[in-house]
Amino acid sequence: MPRLAYLGPEGTFTEEALRLLDPAAERLPCANVSAALNAARTGDADGAVVPLENSIEGAITTTLDEFAWGEPLLITAELLLPVQFSLLARPDTEIAHVKRVYTHPAAITQCRAFISRELPDAVVVAAPSTAAAAQEVSLPGSPYDAAIAARIAGEHYGLVELASDIGDRSDTVTRFVRVGRPQPLPAPTGSDRTTLVVFLADDHPGALLEMLTEFSVRGVNLTRIESRPTGDGIGRYFFHFDFEGHIADARVGEAIAGLHRVCGEVRFLGSYPRADGVTTQIRRGTSDDAFGEAAEWLARVRAGQV
Amino acid sequence: MPRLAYLGPEGTFTEEALRLLDPAAERLPCANVSAALNAARTGDADGAVVPLENSIEGAITTTLDEFAWGEPLLITAELLLPVQFSLLARPDTEIAHVKRVYTHPAAITQCRAFISRELPDAVVVAAPSTAAAAQEVSLPGSPYDAAIAARIAGEHYGLVELASDIGDRSDTVTRFVRVGRPQPLPAPTGSDRTTLVVFLADDHPGALLEMLTEFSVRGVNLTRIESRPTGDGIGRYFFHFDFEGHIADARVGEAIAGLHRVCGEVRFLGSYPRADGVTTQIRRGTSDDAFGEAAEWLARVRAGQV
C-alpha cells in the first residue's frame, strides 16, 4: 500500500484528488506543496499528489517551480477534478448570521457573485487553504462564522453545508498530478501527455519560435505553455510545456531530443495517460510505423542501395 | 497634480514605485490591485500603479487578468524597482527575541536563506502585503515581533531596521506599470515596449506558432509571453505578449493588425517607453522608411507602372 503525500490538512481538494487517483493509498498530509514534494523526494512518502493548474486561477506556480528547480520527480498520472465550493459552518449556524467568512483567496475570487449576493455585509478573510479554513471554523472559539471549502472538508471537520456549489462557474476544474521519484514510465496508451521544462541556452529573438517548430515539424501538438522567470532579472524566462503523446513515441522522442540539442537544458517531467482520455491524432508521416519505415529506408540509402 | 491609486497601505513597494514614476502625484492607497485599477476606471483616480511581474515570483496574475477582462485601461509607463527586504521591528526589539515574523508569502520565498540562518526557530505567518505586515507589527499589542517589508514601510510605521537587504538574491526586481483610462499614447522614443492580450478564435494545433510568426515575419521581437486560462476548462488559454517597439511603428502596427485579423480578439494594452532604455534593434527591411518606400512602390506597381 503506497504512502502518498499531499497538500493538507485532511479535507482539501487535493485529498479528494488523491482518493480518486489511488483509493487504497495511505495519505500523508503536508503543510504545503513543497513539503509534499519533499516527502516524496526523501522517501518519507512513495509519491505525492499536487495541483498543477486550475481552469480559473491558472498555473500553480509553486508546483511549476518545484518541478523545475527541485530534485527531479516524475509525473505518473493526472486527474481533472471539478471543484465545487460549499459554505460550511458549525451546526446550528444560520446563513443570516454569517458575518465573518474564512477561505483561500482563490475561493474568494471564484465565489465572488455568491458572496456579493448572499453575504453582502460579511468580512471575508484569507486562509492558507480551504481545508485550513474549515478546520479553523470547526474550533469552538473561532472568530469566523463560516468557511468556504470542499464539501469533504465539512464532513471531515464536522461542519454543516449552508449552501453548495456556490462558485460563479459550475465547471471549474483543477488538474492534479501524481509524482514519484525517478522510475520506469507508465506504458504508452495512445492517449498520453508529456510534460517538459526547457531552459534556453541563450535568449535570442525567435528562440520560442524555434522551440515550437521542433514540435510542429514532427506533428506534436502543444496543449499548454507557461513561462516562468529564471530569477536572473525581468525578461529572462524558462518554459513549461505539455504536449500530446508519450516520450516512447518516435515523433515525441525526436522532438524532445531536438529541444535537448538546441536548448540549454531540458528537464523531462513525465509521460502519462491523459485524464480526459482523448486519443492523440497522428498526422500523416509521424506514426511510429512511419518513423520505423523511414529509419530502414535511411539505412539502406546510406549503404548506397537506392 | 494627478491622483494615482496604488496597492496600499502606505509603505508598499508599489508606493515606492509610484513615487519614482510621478513624485508629484497625490497617492490613493487601495486594498488590492483590483481596487486600485477600479479607482482609475471610475475616475476616483486619474490612473493607477500596479505590479506586473517579479523577477523571482513571475507574473502578478491578478494584474494580468484585470487587464484582460476588466474595463480597458492603457499602460503609459513602466518602472523596474529593485526589491530589497528589511527585517523591521518596534524600537528596542532585539533580533534574538524575534519569535513570530509576519510578511507576504512572496517575501517568505525570497528570504528563505536568511530566515533559516538567522531566525531558525521563528514562526513565519503570511500577511496580505508586506506593508500590511509592517502596519500590524507597529501596533502595540501585536502578536508579531517583526515584519519583513520594504525599508520605506518601516519608516512609515515607525519601525527600526534589524537587518537590511535580506533577500536570497540581491538583484530581485519588480516591474510596475502606470495605467490610465484610454487616452492618446506616449510618443515613440525608439526604446519602446508594447503589451497585448490575444484570445484565440479557435484553438487548433499550431495556433501559437501562427501568432509568433505574425511577429517574427515583421521583425518584431517578443520579450514576454504568458498564458492564462480563459476559464472555459483546462487546456483553454489566452496570451499576454510584450514585445519591442511602439504601435505607431509600421512593423508593429502591421503585426498587431495581422493578429487582429487571424485571432479571435486582440486587446491592446499600450505602447510606452522601456524602463531599461534599450534601443530597439531594427532588422533590415522593417524600418518605417522601408515600409513607407514599399508602400509607394506597391502603389506604383498596382497602377501598372513597373
Place this chain on the structure above:
Amino acid sequence: MPRLAYLGPEGTFTEEALRLLDPAAERLPCANVSAALNAARTGDADGAVVPLENSIEGAITTTLDEFAWGEPLLITAELLLPVQFSLLARPDTEIAHVKRVYTHPAAITQCRAFISRELPDAVVVAAPSTAAAAQEVSLPGSPYDAAIAARIAGEHYGLVELASDIGDRSDTVTRFVRVGRPQPLPAPTGSDRTTLVVFLADDHPGALLEMLTEFSVRGVNLTRIESRPTGDGIGRYFFHFDFEGHIADARVGEAIAGLHRVCGEVRFLGSYPRADGVTTQIRRGTSDDAFGEAAEWLARVRAGQV
C-alpha cells in the same frame, strides 16, 4: 485591332494560342521568343504571346530570363493549350516510306513511344520549332519525309496528316501568356494569378524559407516556383513565383510589399485572370474585408481608443 507578336512561323502552337487569346488580333510572327518580346517592347507590336511552361518540358527558360532581365513587360492574360502532335507529310507520302523526320527536340521527347513503335528505323532530326519543321518539309526538295508538328501547321503548309495525337501523353498542356508594355492591370476577378521575380539582397541560409513565409503568413498560396541562375556563379539564383490572387487584393499587396522590403529586388510581372477559372480560396482573416476592418481598428487603437 491590336497587333500581337508571337513565336513563329505561322503554324506554331503559339500562333494557335494567340488565335484563342485574341481572335481579332493582327499576328506578327517572330523568329524567337526574344524577338517577339522585343517587338512588344519597341512598339512594333502592341503586345506578344509567348510560352511560359509546358506540363512535360517545364519552364521555357528563355521566357523566364527575358521577363527577369529585359525591359519590363506585364502579363495580362494566360492560356492553357493542350498540345497534340501530328505526323505531317507532303501529299502522297506513305508512313512506311518515312525515313527522315524533322521536328523540335521537345516533340521528339514527347513522341518517343510513337517513334519507337511506328518509325523504328527513321532518323529524327532537330528543328528550331515544330512549325519550322513543317515549313521545311513542305518544300519540294526537302531532305525530310515528315514533320512532327501541330495540325494547324500542316494545314498552313499544305501537308497531310499521316497520324494524329501521337504524343506519349494525351494530356500535355502548354501555358502561354499575353504580355504588353506597362499599363493598367486587368481588374481582379476572384480567380486571379500573380507572377513575380525576386532577387535576394544577400544569399543566406533560410532566405527562401523567409520568402515563402511572407506568402504563407498572409494566406497567399504559391502555385509555381522556379529558380534561375543570376549568372554570378553556381549557387546564386533568383526566383520566379506564381501565386493565387491579384496584387489589388490586400493580402497579396502586403505580401509583395513584404518581399520588396526584405529582398534585394522584386519585379512585378502582372496579375491576371487564371485560365483554369479556379476561384481563390480565402483563408480566415485574409479577405479584403478583414484587412479593411483591421486597418480601421488599428487606427482607433493608435489613437488610444481601446
Place this chain on the structure above:
Amino acid sequence: MPRLAYLGPEGTFTEEALRLLDPAAERLPCANVSAALNAARTGDADGAVVPLENSIEGAITTTLDEFAWGEPLLITAELLLPVQFSLLARPDTEIAHVKRVYTHPAAITQCRAFISRELPDAVVVAAPSTAAAAQEVSLPGSPYDAAIAARIAGEHYGLVELASDIGDRSDTVTRFVRVGRPQPLPAPTGSDRTTLVVFLADDHPGALLEMLTEFSVRGVNLTRIESRPTGDGIGRYFFHFDFEGHIADARVGEAIAGLHRVCGEVRFLGSYPRADGVTTQIRRGTSDDAFGEAAEWLARVRAGQV
C-alpha cells in the same frame, strides 16, 4: 581502369570535365545525356559524366529528369568547370570572311556581345553540341566557316583559334557530376553536398514550406532548388534539392528521413565532396556529437532516469 560514358563527341566541355575528374579513365562518347546515363545503367560503362547546371543557362533539365525518372544512379563526384568559348575555323580562314557560324544555342546566348561586335553580318546556326559544331566545321565541304566551341574541340578536330574567351562573361561555370550504379557512398569529408529528388504525396498549400522546414529545423542549408513538372498537368511539380552535408551526418539523415515520412517519394541521388571545398558550417546543436549525446540522454530519460 574505369570506363566512363559522356556527352560526346570528343572535344565537348563534358569530355574536359571527365578528363579532370578521372584522367586515367577510358572515355566512351555518347550522342546525348540520356545515352551516356544509359551506358552507365546497363554496364556498357562503369559510370558517366554529365552536366547538371550552368551558371548562365541554369539547370540541364534532361539530366534532372533522367535522375528523377530513370533507373537509379548515384552521384559520386562533382566538378566546376570554367567554360571558355573560342571561335574556331579551318586553317587559313580569316575572321573577316566568317559568314556562317555553327554552334550550340547556349553558346549563341553566351557569346551574344562578341557576335554582334565582331560578326555583325554572320548567320549563326544551331548545332546539337559545341563539339559537333567543331566536327562539322572541320569537314572540307562544310557549309560553315567557323564554330564556337571549347578550345579542346579545336585541337581535336584540327581547327585554329580565331578568337578566344569570347563569352560575354569570363566567369561562366558549368557543374558536372560523375554518376554510377548504386554503390557504397564516398566517405564524408566535412565539405560535402547531398542531392535529392522529392515528389509530393499530395500537393497542398504550404507543402514547399513544410519541406524546407524539415531542413531548416535541423540546421541543414539548401544550396539549390529546382522545380520540374511531374507531367500531370500545369501546376504539378516535383523538386530537386542540393544541400550542405552528407547523408551519413546525423542532421542530414534525420532531415531526409523526415522528408521521406511526410512526402510522397524521396529519391536519394548521392552525397559527395563539394567541388568548391567549402567546409560545412554546423549550427549549434546539430553536430554528430550533439545528436549522439541527445540520443543517449533520450534513452536514459525513456528509462525513467531523469
